[in-house]
Amino acid sequence: MTRRIARVVLDSPLPQLDRLFDYAIGDEHAGSVASGIRVRVPLRSAGRVVDAFVIDTADEPDDARALSEIDAVVSAAAVLPERLYTLARRVADRAAGGVSDVLRLVIPKRQVRVEKAWLAARAEESAAPAMIAEDRVEKAHAILDTYEGLADVIAERRRAAAEAIPRLHEDGHPEWARLLAAAATATLGTGASAIVVVPDHRDLDQVVDALVGLVGEDRVVRLDSRQPNPERYRAFLRTLDDEPCIVVGNRSAAYAPVRAGLIAIWDDGDGLLAEPLAPYAHARDVALLRQEGEESALLFVGHTRTTDVERLVESGWLQSITARRRLLPRVMLDSVDDLERRGQRLPSRAFLAARQAAKEGPVLVQVARPGFAPSLVCDSCRAPARCATCAGPLGAAHRGAVPVCAWCGRSARAWTCGSCGADKLRLAGSGSERTADELGRAFPGVRVIVADGAHPVNKIDARPALVVATRGAEPRAEGGYRAVVLLDGSRMLQAPELRIAESCLRWWSNAAALAAPRAPVHLVGVDGPVARALATWSQAAYARAELGERAPLRMPPTVRVAQIDGTDKGVRRALDALRDLALPDDAVLGPVSRDEEEPGRFRALVRFPYAEGTRVSAALRAAVVAEAMGRRRRRGASARTTLSVRLDVIEPDL
Numbered sequence: 001m002t003r004r005i006a007r008v009v010l011d012s013p014l015p016q017l018d019r020l021f022d023y024a025i026g027d028e029h030a031g032s033v034a035s036g037i038r039v040r041v042p043l044r045s046a047g048r049v050v051d052a053f054v055i056d057t058a059d060e061p062d063d064a065r066a067l068s069e070i071d072a073v074v075s076a077a078a079v080l081p082e083r084l085y086t087l088a089r090r091v092a093d094r095a096a097g098g099v100s101d102v103l104r105l106v107i108p109k110r111q112v113r114v115e116k117a118w119l120a121a122r123a124e125e126s127a128a129p130a131m132i133a134e135d136r137v138e139k140a141h142a143i144l145d146t147y148e149g150l151a152d153v154i155a156e157r158r159r160a161a162a163e164a165i166p167r168l169h170e171d172g173h174p175e176w177a178r179l180l181a182a183a184a185t186a187t188l189g190t191g192a193s194a195i196v197v198v199p200d201h202r203d204l205d206q207v208v209d210a211l212v213g214l215v216g217e218d219r220v221v222r223l224d225s226r227q228p229n230p231e232r233y234r235a236f237l238r239t240l241d242d243e244p245c246i247v248v249g250n251r252s253a254a255y256a257p258v259r260a261g262l263i264a265i266w267d268d269g270d271g272l273l274a275e276p277l278a279p280y281a282h283a284r285d286v287a288l289l290r291q292e293g294e295e296s297a298l299l300f301v302g303h304t305r306t307t308d309v310e311r312l313v314e315s316g317w318l319q320s321i322t323a324r325r326r327l328l329p330r331v332m333l334d335s336v337d338d339l340e341r342r343g344q345r346l347p348s349r350a351f352l353a354a355r356q357a358a359k360e361g362p363v364l365v366q367v368a369r370p371g372f373a374p375s376l377v378c379d380s381c382r383a384p385a386r387c388a389t390c391a392g393p394l395g396a397a398h399r400g401a402v403p404v405c406a407w408c409g410r411s412a413r414a415w416t417c418g419s420c421g422a423d424k425l426r427l428a429g430s431g432s433e434r435t436a437d438e439l440g441r442a443f444p445g446v447r448v449i450v451a452d453g454a455h456p457v458n459k460i461d462a463r464p465a466l467v468v469a470t471r472g473a474e475p476r477a478e479g480g481y482r483a484v485v486l487l488d489g490s491r492m493l494q495a496p497e498l499r500i501a502e503s504c505l506r507w508w509s510n511a512a513a514l515a516a517p518r519a520p521v522h523l524v525g526v527d528g529p530v531a532r533a534l535a536t537w538s539q540a541a542y543a544r545a546e547l548g549e550r551a552p553l554r555m556p557p558t559v560r561v562a563q564i565d566g567t568d569k570g571v572r573r574a575l576d577a578l579r580d581l582a583l584p585d586d587a588v589l590g591p592v593s594r595d596e597e598e599p600g601r602f603r604a605l606v607r608f609p610y611a612e613g614t615r616v617s618a619a620l621r622a623a624v625v626a627e628a629m630g631r632r633r634r635r636g637a638s639a640r641t642t643l644s645v646r647l648d649v650i651e652p653d654l
Contacts, residue, residue, distance in 0.1 A: 003063045006033050008052040011100050015625045018098040024067040036078030040071045053080045077115050084257040090289050096617040096645045097279020106255040111233040118237045137189035143182035150321050159298040161309050162321040166513035168480045173210045180264050181210035184246045192261025193244045197253050197283050199270035207248050223249030251283040263287045264299040269306040269506045280646050303509040308557045310543035328537040329512040331521045350485050350522040357483035358446050362465040364481040366511050368488035370452035370470050371431035372398045380422035436468040451475050471507040480516030489526035497651050501530045508534050554607050561652045562606040566643035571602045574623040620645045
């Protein structure tokens with residue numbers, strides 16, 4: 001006797017259910033159950049029906065074991081192809097997470113009308129897709145030829161890290177967007193699909209605009225977090241078709257189920273490419289896993305180079321690519337002594353350069369924070385002003401405004417200093433609006449534009465203007481900025497983060513790339529290695545030096561870091577599971593209590609070599625499952641585990 005069975009993965013966050021389950025296929029579903037479709041199956045232990053995806057079907061030679069039958073077929077659309085499940089499983093295993101958590105990030109919520117239209121279109125016979133015009137492919141190769149060896153990397157499906165030319169092209173597109181569009185077009189010309197991953201919607205718009213000029217709109221599939229659910233689901237279904245396309249999207253686009261010949265990531269140091277939801281897989285790691293499994297080309301593009309990518313370059317995993325002819329911004333460093341001697345925020349040299357440039361076109365001034373006065377201090381003792389309710393920092397929306405807490409939003413009308421008892425405040429910080437107010441008076445007759453999170457601006461014309469923008473919110477200027485002034489650099493570098501210097505170099509480099517050819521770029525009040533790296537445009541060398549300094553201290557990315565949170569007993573049991581792995585003596589940091597932030601919670605960090613990644617992630621995942629099963633057996637306890645594990649923490653609190 002034989003029977004047909006289906007192996008399914010349950011849509012459940014419970015770690016003990018993160019495996020394949022066998023279900024019998026009843027006679028009523030015999031012809032409708034196939035790999036990749038959505039079904040509903042019963043859970044006998046819970047007495048309810050849950051959603052699931054069919055991974056595989058098979059004939060079982062013996063029907064002696066008791067199997068539940070599939071309850072219902074939700075849809076005939078195979079939305080989970082084998083290649084997508086394989087990638088999701090590899091990502092989950094590397095991050096010590098569950099595959100259902102990964103699939104929840106990748107497969108959009110079902111839209112019935114969109115799905116029915118897609119199924120009907122697939123059922124109809126259609127003509128073979130038209131090939132890309134030869135002149136479009138030649139144009140793409142002409143762009144690629146400006147970089148040494150890049151065309152060969154894409155054709156031979158190898159891995160590389162490319163340094164983008166820091167300028168705007170004559171057609172208005174930034175060079176990095178043209179490079180990504182050319183690489184994707186060249187891949188599409190070979191009959192394979194391409195995936196381009198960018199941090200935010202502004203970058204996405206620029207890449208799409210560059211692609212439309214090369215291949216047209218029909219071949220470009222946009223996966224955008226801002227899309228309405230029907231439009232996003234329609235785009236996802238398009239990636240399931242056999243017809244090659246170019247997928248452009250945010251971090252989850254790295255999972256797009258196309259048959260990819262190229263995976264390209266722009267600016268992998270941007271924090272938006274790090275997934276904030278479990279299992280917290282960075283788009284860079286997803287691309288690395290995918291390239292290794294599918295043997296596609298892999299390309300990291302940026303004006304700077306992260307230490308993560310530089311580690312791969314030094315190990316020989318990635319090839320370093322630079323332009324045949326480097327065209328670099330003209331960066332000048334304005335010393336700290338000049339600022340202190342004159343007692344002003346903008347040194348005279350930068351001020352004169354900005355005033356002269358403002359006669360010809362727009363000038364960019366980059367600042368650290370938005371708002372008017374993001375921080376206030378006591379006028380008497382200079383102690384930071386704090387909220388009486390939550391101890392958050394107080395700020396002012398404009399001069400003379402009532403102070404407001406940046407954390408809880410409460411107003412502090414009757415504020416008194418906790419140190420000296422005084423009741424008067426002083427403006428201590430300058431945000432984008434205050435800077436615009438001050439510089440507007442210094443540049444009479446020049447229009448002032450504020451660009452930050454509250455005032456988004458994507459592009460401005462070539463007329464004279466003073467653009468005050470926060471880092472990452474700088475708009476493009478037609479023809480480029482006639483001068484760029486980078487303020488608050490020393491304040492940015494004071495942030496208590498391991499990678500803050502690396503991040504600052506990336507912010508400044510991206511802003512400098514918006515300058516017109518030979519336009520001056522002034523970095524104000526910063527010296528040291530990071531300032532010299534910007535002035536000499538040697539970001540890769542700076543990343544190499546950073547790696548050298550972190551290696552003796554065993555700091556990421558020279559090692560991987562796992563973060564374990566839970567009760568004291570739960571964390572210690574998870575650490576006990578690692579004892580047999582022979583990790584270095586200083587591998588474990590903690591556990592330490594987090595009672596001030598989370599009462600009853602403890603945290604430990606585990607630093608381990610990349611070669612031990614598979615064993616460490618498997619051991620920690622087993623500890624999470626054991627903790628969940630133990631809670632389930634205890635009467636009255638929730639089935640959800642209180643133990644959480646996160647691997648590859650970008651900013652571990654060492």
